[in-house]
Amino acid sequence: MKRVRPGGLAALCALLVNGLMFAAPASAHHSAAMFDHAKVVPLAGTVKEFKWMNPHGWIQVIAPGPAGKTTEWSIECSSINILARKGWTSTTFKPGDKINLTMHPMKDGSAAGFVLKVDLQDGHSLSDHDY
Amino acid sequence: MTLQPLLAALEAQPFAQAIREGTFLFPAIECVHVLAVVIVVGVVFLMDLRLLGGRAHSASLRRLLADAVPCAWTAFAVALVTGFLLFSSSATTYAANPAFQLKFVAMAAAGLNMALFHGLGLKDAATWDAAAKPPRSARIAGLVSLACWVVVVASGRWIGFLA
Numbered sequence: 001m002k003r004v005r006p007g008g009l010a011a012l013c014a015l016l017v018n019g020l021m022f023a024a025p026a027s028a029h030h031s032a033a034m035f036d037h038a039k040v041v042p043l044a045g046t047v048k049e050f051k052w053m054n055p056h057g058w059i060q061v062i063a064p065g066p067a068g069k070t071t072e073w074s075i076e077c078s079s080i081n082i083l084a085r086k087g088w089t090s091t092t093f094k095p096g097d098k099i100n101l102t103m104h105p106m107k108d109g110s111a112a113g114f115v116l117k118v119d120l121q122d123g124h125s126l127s128d129h130d131y
Numbered sequence: 132m133t134l135q136p137l138l139a140a141l142e143a144q145p146f147a148q149a150i151r152e153g154t155f156l157f158p159a160i161e162c163v164h165v166l167a168v169v170i171v172v173g174v175v176f177l178m179d180l181r182l183l184g185g186r187a188h189s190a191s192l193r194r195l196l197a198d199a200v201p202c203a204w205t206a207f208a209v210a211l212v213t214g215f216l217l218f219s220s221s222a223t224t225y226a227a228n229p230a231f232q233l234k235f236v237a238m239a240a241a242g243l244n245m246a247l248f249h250g251l252g253l254k255d256a257a258t259w260d261a262a263a264k265p266p267r268s269a270r271i272a273g274l275v276s277l278a279c280w281v282v283v284v285a286s287g288r289w290i291g292f293l294a
Contacts, residue, residue: 033292054150054157054220055291081154090152 032076035104035114043113047097048072052090055079059093059118061101065111074112075103078128088126097121104129138222147219157220164213168287170206172280174199175241179280182273184264191260192269193253230289237286241279248272 045063057077065071077083093099098121103113117127141147150156178199180186190198218225225231252272259265265273 052152054152079158080152081158084154 032114034106034108034112035076036107037104037114039105040102040116041105041113042100042102043073043075044100045073045098047093047095047099049095050090050093052080052083057083057088059099059101059115061099066109071111075101075115076112077115083128086127088128092126093120134226135223138226141219141222144219146216147222150216151220157217160213160216164210164217167206167210167213168284171203171210172284174203174206175276175280178203179273179277182265182269183277184270188263192265193256193260225290228290228293230286230293233286234283234290237279237282241276241283244272244275244279248276 043061043063045061048060048062049058051058051060056079059075059077061073061075062070063073065073077088078086080088100119102116104116105113115128117125119125142151150160177186178195181188181192181195248269252268259269264270
């Protein structure tokens with residue numbers, strides 16, 4: 001390993017950095033500190049996509065937006081091992097499913113939240129962050 | 132030029148999907164990645180502090196480097212492979228993450244600093260090899276390296292707070 005030419009490594013790093021600068025801008029993602037943990041608000045809408053993924057899942061929901069107009073909400077879930085222990089699966093939601101959920105909303109009022117509980121149309125419920 | 136199709140293709144690979152959608156692989160690979168980074172940074176800090184004249188005086192600088200550099204490279208290789216696997220699981224998202232980008236800028240800077248030091252700074256090392264306080268250029272190289280690796284670790288941890 002010691003024989004790796006340092007110049008070669010620097011060039012490789014420069015190439016990587018150069019490439020990354022051309023990557024697309026970030027889509028809307030948020031840290032948990034962005035959510036207002038003092039508020040619990042309901043959201044009723046239609047599932048557009050359920051992202052069963054690490055490091056945590058997302059439910060994309062079409063519902064009335066903060067300004068009243070229908071918009072796409074990004075609802076953040078726990079890590080999928082936590083979700084799996086609480087009975088969620090990768091097929092819990094299909095696009096088109098009608099759901100009612102409660103969430104901690106974004107502090108800045110944008111169309112996103114931290115999911116607490118989801119009621120499905122068939123009458124059963126799933127909880128995520130239950131504190 | 133755009134990397135987008137390449138990143139999307141990487142993300143679509145079965146191994147990337149398995150890491151993204153499984154309950155075990157992501158945290159397991161993350162553990163190994165963190166462990167490898169800890170070893171890289173720990174060993175690099177030992178060399179940097181020796182350059183700064185602060186620690187590890189019992190051996191001459193070049194003896195310390197002979198022991199530590201291969202260790203750092205081995206751990207770096209493990210970090211690179213595990214990091215690539217984690218990256219592959221959501222390549223398009225991570226590539227667009229400003230903290231991820233900063234991490235690679237800091238690694239490039241650390242690499243450049245290391246290349247300059249090993250290429251130029253060590254040329255006359257025979258004359259100050261055993262000195263507890265190396266010459267100014269070596270101390271600066273040590274300080275720059277410390278700073279770069281602190282940024283690598285901090286921005287690496289920050290990725291999760293932006294994504």
